[in-house]
Amino acid sequence: MLEKHRKKSKTSINCKVITVSDTRTEETDKSGQLIKQLLIEQEHLIVDYVIVCDELKEIEAAITKAVNDSKVEAVILNGGTGIANRDVTIEVVQSLTKKEIPGFGEIFRMLSYQHDIGSAAILSRAFAGVTNKTVLFSIPGSSGAVRLAMNELILPEIGHIVMEINKDT
Incomplete structure (x- = not known):
């Protein structure tokens, strides 16, 4: 059944990449560049890419602009997901989310624990959700x-998720 859904899914998704950082520039944003590279390798489109400071209003404005743009189907944010006082990305994303995808954060932390950083995975607040399609x-x-x-x-899963978001319209 899952393979059937994946075969129906769009293979090219319009994405916005947002890096949240007080110090990174386009030249030093290795993570943002990596996200873009991996998306392009899978034939997804980068509609927009921005770097915003770790400030609630800036993050909110960047996300709001993306979800109000009918061309953007997915937003991938990196940075600001930890537990330091300056890390407010998750609070902003959660406040704008209509439906949470809890399995994303759960599985990400499990994989991080198993394959990357061990017990430090408990510090991650990785999150996914849906708003405005x-x-x-x-x-x-x-x-x-x-x-x-x-x-x-x-x-x-990005194509499958976008298909599910839009199947009732």
Whole structure:
């Protein structure tokens, strides 16, 4: 049944990539560049790419602009997912989400524990949800976390998720 759904799924998704960082630039944003590269390798389209400071209003504005753009089907944020005082990405994403996809964060933490950072995985607040027919993924900003989330979860399911979001319309 799952393979049947995947065969019906779109193979090219319009994506916006948002890096949340107080210090990164386009030249130093290895994680944002990696997300874009992995998406392009799978023939997804990058509609927009921005770097915003770890400030609630800036993150909210970038996400709101994306979910109000009819061309954007998926938003992938990286950075600001930890537990430091400055890490507010998850609070913003959750406040804008209509439906949570809890399995994303659960499985990401399990995979992180098993294949990447061990018990430090409990510090991750990776999150996914849906709003305004757009899927939102929020992942840590390290290259290892990006590679893990993209290869194991996001890329295999992004087309299926977008199909499910739009099947009732």
